[in-house]
Amino acid sequence: MQTSIDLNALRQERLKCLEWKNIKPYWEAIAGLPTVKDVTIQLGDTVVMLPSTLSTEEEQIIYDTAKLMHPWRKGPFQVATTFIDSEWKSNFKYNLLRPHFDLKDKIVGDIGCNNGYYLFRMMEDKPKRLIGFDPSALTFCQFKFLDYFIQSGITYELLGVEYVEFYEHKFDTLFCLGVLYHRPDPIGMLKSLFKGLNEGGELILDTFMIDGEEEVCLTPRDRYSKMGNIYFIPTVNALKNWCYRAGFTEIEVLDMVKTQEEEQRKTEWIHTQSLKDFLDENDQNKTVEGYPAPKRVYIKAKKLRKKS
Numbered sequence: 001m002q003t004s005i006d007l008n009a010l011r012q013e014r015l016k017c018l019e020w021k022n023i024k025p026y027w028e029a030i031a032g033l034p035t036v037k038d039v040t041i042q043l044g045d046t047v048v049m050l051p052s053t054l055s056t057e058e059e060q061i062i063y064d065t066a067k068l069m070h071p072w073r074k075g076p077f078q079v080a081t082t083f084i085d086s087e088w089k090s091n092f093k094y095n096l097l098r099p100h101f102d103l104k105d106k107i108v109g110d111i112g113c114n115n116g117y118y119l120f121r122m123m124e125d126k127p128k129r130l131i132g133f134d135p136s137a138l139t140f141c142q143f144k145f146l147d148y149f150i151q152s153g154i155t156y157e158l159l160g161v162e163y164v165e166f167y168e169h170k171f172d173t174l175f176c177l178g179v180l181y182h183r184p185d186p187i188g189m190l191k192s193l194f195k196g197l198n199e200g201g202e203l204i205l206d207t208f209m210i211d212g213e214e215e216v217c218l219t220p221r222d223r224y225s226k227m228g229n230i231y232f233i234p235t236v237n238a239l240k241n242w243c244y245r246a247g248f249t250e251i252e253v254l255d256m257v258k259t260q261e262e263e264q265r266k267t268e269w270i271h272t273q274s275l276k277d278f279l280d281e282n283d284q285n286k287t288v289e290g291y292p293a294p295k296r297v298y299i300k301a302k303k304l305r306k307k308s
């Protein structure tokens, strides 16, 4: 069993992705962004960054840089005059979860953080540290583009969930949203998150679910909602069992929500298909493959303190 890892060597290795042919232009565009000062930040449903004075040419550079880095899945963001109308209105998920956490002075991780939308919004809670994990080079560049204006102090690790348990420190709160169904070993992933938490720490997670009381899950043969990387879609009771088996207790179901077009839709900031194309055109309760349409369950789970 592996007990430690050379994280710095791994970081160096992962950063090599910035040299990839398709990623390098993003990195160069970020380096060419105009100098900005006195940036007003608003952390509402749209994360807004308004530098004080910019020329028309500078506004254009910001727009072109953002456009270069499509698809923008998560957002929305406003950067100067550029409104990034992302595929997902991530404010729906954030606002649903908002009443269920308090991050003041906590060490917080967002695992599968994408471009950092939730992390930026979490800044309003004044946590002690905010750390995002996501192995995607594209979303890392999107984050760096946004953080050029926000200067958040957030750490973005180009690492997957499998490294959380080997991190330099433990976390008080871990978010892991929209990742579990992408993992071929969901209980292994939950165990990794459990090991990454301090005693008394909390996990907030969402994943696709199917209806029913039984402790079972759907295992798509090939694609689900046109995605090839969806492995297990549990009932709520099966998900609770996975969490128990990973060590969690006090598992609380916060909500269950069927994904609607108000939340996920095609915009000019993605070049691919979106929810409408993933559903059966004659029956919106089914995916094109005939599976139940995407529905998510949101949970909170605890790592109990050991009795002394």
Ligand SMILES: C[S@@+](CC[C@H](N)C(=O)[O-])C[C@H]1O[C@@H](n2cnc3c(N)ncnc32)[C@H](O)[C@@H]1O
Binding pocket: 074, 090, 111, 112, 113, 114, 115, 133, 134, 135, 136, 139, 159, 160, 161, 162, 176, 177, 178, 179, 182
């Ligand atoms: C469906 S998106 C969810 C994004 C965001 N957490 C949300 O809920 O809106 C899945 C994210 O997981 C990231 N991801 C893929 N493999 C991962 C892994 N092994 N560990 C952590 N994140 C991963 C992807 O890059 C992507 O940003």
